[in-house]
Amino acid sequence: MTTAPSAFGTDLRPLFCLEEASLHLNHGSYGATPRLVLEAQRDWRDRMEAEPSRFMEFEFRPALRAAAARLAPYVGARADDLAMVENPTQAVNAILRSLDLKPGDRILINDQTYGAVRNTVRFVCTMTGAEIAEWTLPFPAESPQQALSAFETALAQSKPRLAIIDHVTSPTALALPVEAMTAAARDAGALVLVDGAHAPGMMGLDIEALGADWYTGTCHKWLFAAKGCAFLWAGPRVIDRLHPAVISHGYLNGFHEEFDWVGTRDGSAQQSLPAALDFVDRFGVEAIRTHNHALAMAAGRRLSAAWGTEMGQPESMVGSMVMVRLPDGYGTGFETARDLRLRLLREDRIQTRVNPLAGGLYVRVSSQIYNHIGEIDALADAVLAKRPNA
Ligand SMILES: Cc1ncc(COP(=O)(O)O)c(C=O)c1O
Structure with missing residues (x-):
C-alpha cells in the first residue's frame, strides 16, 4: 500500500538518520539513506x-x-x-x-x-x-x-x-x-x-x-x-x-x-x-517525483522573490533540484561561494550548495520527501542576514 503524498515533509524526517535541527537541502550530492535500508x-x-x-x-x-x-x-x-x-x-x-x-x-x-x-x-x-x-x-x-x-x-x-x-x-x-x-x-x-x-x-x-x-x-x-x-x-x-x-x-x-x-x-x-x-514503493515513485518537483519549483519562486533575483532555469528544465541566483554583492568566485556555504552550515545548520556561475553566485536547492517549504524560507532569511555590508 502506498502512503498518501500529504504525509511528505517533517513527519518523514525520523525515517532518516539526518541530524536533528539541521536543514538538509542537498540531497542531490550524496542522497540520504532511510534507516530501514x-x-x-x-x-x-x-x-x-x-x-x-x-x-x-x-x-x-x-x-x-x-x-x-x-x-x-x-x-x-x-x-x-x-x-x-x-x-x-x-x-x-x-x-x-x-x-x-x-x-x-x-x-x-x-x-x-x-x-x-x-x-x-x-x-x-x-x-x-x-x-x-x-x-x-x-x-x-x-x-x-x-x-x-x-x-x-x-x-x-x-x-x-x-x-x-x-x-x-x-x-x-x-x-x-x-x-x-x-x-x-x-x-x-x-x-x-x-x-x-x-x-x-x-x-x-x-x-x-x-x-x-x-x-x-x-x-x-x-x-x-x-x-x-x-x-x-x-x-x-x-x-x-x-x-x-x-x-x-x-x-x-x-x-x-x-x-x-x-x-x-x-x-x-x-x-x-x-x-x-x-521504500520507494511505499510512497510511489511518481508521487515522490511529483512532490520533489513541486517543492523545487516552490523553492525557486520563494527564493527568487525573497532575493529579488531569477531562477537559473525554466520549469521544463527542473527535476528535483533548482538554481536560484543570489543578489549582487555576495561575490562571484569559488572562495566566496565556499565561504557562504560553510557559514550557512556553521551558523544556521543549513546544508546546500553554492556555485559561482554567470558572474554571480547561485544556490542549488534539492528537494526530497523529508523537506518542507518552511526550510526554504529559513534559507532565504539566512542568506539575507549574511548580506555583505548589511
Ligand atoms: C552529473 C554527475 N555525474 C557523475 C556523478 C558521479 O559522482 P560519483 O561517481 O563520485 O558518485 C555525479 C555526482 O553527483 C554527477 O552529478
Whole structure:
C-alpha cells in the first residue's frame, strides 16, 4: 500500500538518520539513506561475515543479479543489460577505457560536465591521442530547445566519435532534453554515453527507448539506496566490448561475469537495493517525483522573490533540484561561494550548495520527501542576514 503524498515533509524526517535541527537541502550530492535500508544493508554484511567463503563464492553474485532484476523496471531496461557498479565515475572509467580511441578521435563534453567525468576524458585523451571538444551549455537556461541547438552546433563543428550527455547537470541542475540530444548525436554518427547520475528516481526513465550506447545512473541519490549503489547499462552496439576498469577473474567471460566480480569487496549497498526500492514503493515513485518537483519549483519562486533575483532555469528544465541566483554583492568566485556555504552550515545548520556561475553566485536547492517549504524560507532569511555590508 502506498502512503498518501500529504504525509511528505517533517513527519518523514525520523525515517532518516539526518541530524536533528539541521536543514538538509542537498540531497542531490550524496542522497540520504532511510534507516530501514541501512538495516537491510547491515543484514547483508552480517550474512557475509557469518560464512565469508560461502557468501563470497556462492551468494555474492546472485544477490547482485537479484538487485539488477529488481532495478530493471524502474529504469526501463533488461536486467541482463545492467551491471551494478559503485558509482558513475567507475562506470565512465569502464566505458572510456574500453574504447579503442585513436589520435584525432574527439570526445564531446560541455562546460558543465561533472569534474570526475571530465578528468577521466582528459586521462584517456592523454593516453590515446584523442581530443576533447567542449561546448558551452547556456546558463541561465532559457529552454530545452536552446540547449539542444547549442549541442547540435557543437556536433556539427566537432564531429565527435563519442558524445557525453548529462541527463541532469551537476553544477547547474539542468534537466536536459536527453532524448532529442541522443537522437541528434546518433544522427551525427557519434557513440552516446548518457551520464544520468541524478536521473533515476528524479526523472521517468526508459533507457532502452533512449537509443544511447551506455547509460549510467546512481541509486544512492534519488532512489534511497545505501552509498555505493549505481548501475551501468550497455546497448547492443557496445556491450560485448565493455570491460570494468578493474580487470579480475571474469575477464572475457561476459558482461556480468566481468562486472559482478572486480575483486573482494563489500557489495552490501547494491545487495540491499531491493529494500530501497521497497521504500520507494511505499510512497510511489511518481508521487515522490511529483512532490520533489513541486517543492523545487516552490523553492525557486520563494527564493527568487525573497532575493529579488531569477531562477537559473525554466520549469521544463527542473527535476528535483533548482538554481536560484543570489543578489549582487555576495561575490562571484569559488572562495566566496565556499565561504557562504560553510557559514550557512556553521551558523544556521543549513546544508546546500553554492556555485559561482554567470558572474554571480547561485544556490542549488534539492528537494526530497523529508523537506518542507518552511526550510526554504529559513534559507532565504539566512542568506539575507549574511548580506555583505548589511
Ligand atoms: C552529473 C554527475 N555525474 C557523475 C556523478 C558521479 O559522482 P560519483 O561517481 O563520485 O558518485 C555525479 C555526482 O553527483 C554527477 O552529478
